[in-house]
Amino acid sequence: MASALSRCFLLGFALLFAACRGDKKPGSSSPRPSASAAPSAGAGAAKPSSVLDLMLAEHRRDSRAVSADALSHRDVAVRRAAARALARIADARARDALRRSLADEDPEVVAFSAYGLGYACRDKEAEIVRALTLRAASLMGAKAKPSVAALDPLSAIADALARCGSGDAERSLRAWLRADRPLAESAALGLGQIASRKGWLDDTSLVALLDAASRPQAPLDHALFAFTRLSGLGAPVQARLLEVARQNLAGSGVRRALALRALASAGDEAAVTLGEALSNTQFAASERAEAARSLGRLGEAGQKALRSALNRLTVTTTGAEYGLWITLLESLRSPLGDTGEPLGRIAELPLSDAPHERRRQIALRCRAAALLAGRSTLYPRLRACDPDPEGRTGKLAMLSVLDQGKLEGPRLRRFRELSASSDAIVRQRALSLLGGHPETDGAAALLAQALRSKTTGDVATAASVLARYPARAGSEGSPSAEVIAALGAAFDATDKGFELETRGALMDAAAALQLLGFKSRLEKSCSSDLPSLREHAERAIRLLGDKHRTCNEYQPAAAGPEELSRLLNEPVVLELDSDAGLLKLRLDPALTPVAVTRVVELARHGFYDGMAIHRVVPGFVAQFGDRLGDGFGGSGGPPLRCETAPLPFPELGVGMALGGRDTGSSQLFVALGRFPHLDGEYSLIGTAEGPWHAVAEGDVLRKVRVNAGR
Numbered sequence: 001m002a003s004a005l006s007r008c009f010l011l012g013f014a015l016l017f018a019a020c021r022g023d024k025k026p027g028s029s030s031p032r033p034s035a036s037a038a039p040s041a042g043a044g045a046a047k048p049s050s051v052l053d054l055m056l057a058e059h060r061r062d063s064r065a066v067s068a069d070a071l072s073h074r075d076v077a078v079r080r081a082a083a084r085a086l087a088r089i090a091d092a093r094a095r096d097a098l099r100r101s102l103a104d105e106d107p108e109v110v111a112f113s114a115y116g117l118g119y120a121c122r123d124k125e126a127e128i129v130r131a132l133t134l135r136a137a138s139l140m141g142a143k144a145k146p147s148v149a150a151l152d153p154l155s156a157i158a159d160a161l162a163r164c165g166s167g168d169a170e171r172s173l174r175a176w177l178r179a180d181r182p183l184a185e186s187a188a189l190g191l192g193q194i195a196s197r198k199g200w201l202d203d204t205s206l207v208a209l210l211d212a213a214s215r216p217q218a219p220l221d222h223a224l225f226a227f228t229r230l231s232g233l234g235a236p237v238q239a240r241l242l243e244v245a246r247q248n249l250a251g252s253g254v255r256r257a258l259a260l261r262a263l264a265s266a267g268d269e270a271a272v273t274l275g276e277a278l279s280n281t282q283f284a285a286s287e288r289a290e291a292a293r294s295l296g297r298l299g300e301a302g303q304k305a306l307r308s309a310l311n312r313l314t315v316t317t318t319g320a321e322y323g324l325w326i327t328l329l330e331s332l333r334s335p336l337g338d339t340g341e342p343l344g345r346i347a348e349l350p351l352s353d354a355p356h357e358r359r360r361q362i363a364l365r366c367r368a369a370a371l372l373a374g375r376s377t378l379y380p381r382l383r384a385c386d387p388d389p390e391g392r393t394g395k396l397a398m399l400s401v402l403d404q405g406k407l408e409g410p411r412l413r414r415f416r417e418l419s420a421s422s423d424a425i426v427r428q429r430a431l432s433l434l435g436g437h438p439e440t441d442g443a444a445a446l447l448a449q450a451l452r453s454k455t456t457g458d459v460a461t462a463a464s465v466l467a468r469y470p471a472r473a474g475s476e477g478s479p480s481a482e483v484i485a486a487l488g489a490a491f492d493a494t495d496k497g498f499e500l501e502t503r504g505a506l507m508d509a510a511a512a513l514q515l516l517g518f519k520s521r522l523e524k525s526c527s528s529d530l531p532s533l534r535e536h537a538e539r540a541i542r543l544l545g546d547k548h549r550t551c552n553e554y555q556p557a558a559a560g561p562e563e564l565s566r567l568l569n570e571p572v573v574l575e576l577d578s579d580a581g582l583l584k585l586r587l588d589p590a591l592t593p594v595a596v597t598r599v600v601e602l603a604r605h606g607f608y609d610g611m612a613i614h615r616v617v618p619g620f621v622a623q624f625g626d627r628l629g630d631g632f633g634g635s636g637g638p639p640l641r642c643e644t645a646p647l648p649f650p651e652l653g654v655g656m657a658l659g660g661r662d663t664g665s666s667q668l669f670v671a672l673g674r675f676p677h678l679d680g681e682y683s684l685i686g687t688a689e690g691p692w693h694a695v696a697e698g699d700v701l702r703k704v705r706v707n708a709g710r
Helices: 004-021 049-060 076-089 092-101 107-119 125-139 153-164 167-176 181-198 203-213 225-229 235-249 253-265 270-279 285-297 300-312 319-331 340-347 355-373 380-384 392-402 409-419 424-436 443-451 456-468 481-493 500-512 516-526 531-543 593-604
Strands: 572-578 581-587 615-617 621-624 653-656 668-671 684-689 700-708
Touching (some): 076 092, 076 107, 092 107, 092 125, 107 153, 153 167, 153 181, 167 181, 167 203, 181 203, 181 225, 203 225, 203 235, 225 253, 235 270, 253 285, 270 285, 300 319, 319 355, 355 380, 355 392, 380 392, 392 409, 392 424, 409 424, 424 456, 443 481, 456 481, 456 500, 481 500, 572 593, 581 593
Antiparallel strands (some): 572 700, 615 621, 621 668, 653 668
């Protein structure tokens, strides 16, 4: 392990190399929260009023209200609140202030300052990277500990460098792989984040990461993260990755999980290793599901390994093993080879009387039947897999079969029936197929009808199809008058609401269809105080011809969220009585007070009672909080501002689901593994306990109880 002196040398060298290469006012009428309601730095401690003002500025996204005096205040709680506010606002004004607060002596202030600079790095990469590396060099050997667990300034600087993503940032992170272990792990994570955002890394960085993952003593846990986010690697890198990933499979926890994911980038030769992992009952079911998913990303070699496993393994519909099986079946593709017999057995699984067990069995039956059906919508096992003629699972299986062939004749008639289903999930899945089926007669009329729907998810799905496949809007290269009128009506219907994801999709569609008449609508969103709307508006206006337009100027929100007047200041435990057993969420308002207060109040009012878990990706995520279940809904209240922080998102971390920055509402997700690409992107509001790996889509939360937690 390198000494503190060698760490300083490495950082100084990286800095020198980088340097040589370097070429809104607060409304006076806004409500203010009471001091007694604010979250405390310690149990029960009261906040000074200036901290409450800073919290209000943060949630109004008003960087002008964060003064220089606040950043230099003698009270560290004030400085922390100021840096946190500016980091979450992250506009140009905040960026200048954060560069000054980066020099603060308090680790939490430094961590948030670095984090915010990473978000605000755009167009200022060179100077911000220099400032970050200089501050990192000065921190080497510091003994001060952060005030919040894991809120470490050097880790935050590494994350910020990754967000800047410049060549100098990558070189600095690469040099840090040889530093002491904590910083080296942060550097590996940072290089993985660059790979996630840019889709590539220098070959020198790839080699350095592979070396770090294969050290004889103490290999880095996160060194293979970058390879889980890359594709198209060269043959020499693939060969080395295969060797190193095999070594890491002998480890446990995050090392093994990242190795299983990285093997999907190692080429067809990885299929044998992944097939062995899939059949290894010493691995957790979630790890075996990762192996199945990675095999699904490979070509025929991966499919051969999946077919072999299907013939050897015994199907299980209970606990976490169900997630393994549904993942295996979803990873299979045609041709099916010799899997007809095991798939046939699954397609005819006997059904339990217990509703939650029956639901799992139907899901497996219908997936197996859809695979066997190929393109035949009349295949008997397909039509019988779901005993409920109106069952969602059977209809979704039918859509997957329709997707295998052209939507013409009887197949088109069946498709139209499903696109008019009373089930929103089925309707939206049908609409999404239109993108891949240019032969579909009447696609424009179907999309126009969906744009006029009262269901937000229908509108968003139709707009997304038009944005990606503008030719579906009409014929002869021009959108139909019906589509244009419906798109305009949808714009007007969402003008004053909180359907931010839908509004963004509509802007994308208008730009893709080159509707210059929509420019005035786009201009309104260009000055919104919501960054997700500004991002969509800027992109759309540029596509419509104004190539250099920016949407950086906005008026801060007139008021902060209502929750600021009654913030929780201690952890709370939610107990969820579910089909999968007793689940728990331990929510901590220390860094996410508004989000935690919102969720707990919704739970107290019974919002989550009787709600289904609408999305489960085994080994990855379980998500709920949308009563309709299509993923587009929420509580109906104003969107939550993101309360993100430079923290690692752990396995069983609880986050606020988003459709873009500052779009949270009531939807929560539980991470079912360690997925570093979530770090700093979602508000981490707590941790989960209980059999979350055993949950399945459709499991019901019968009752959610709120208990005081310690």
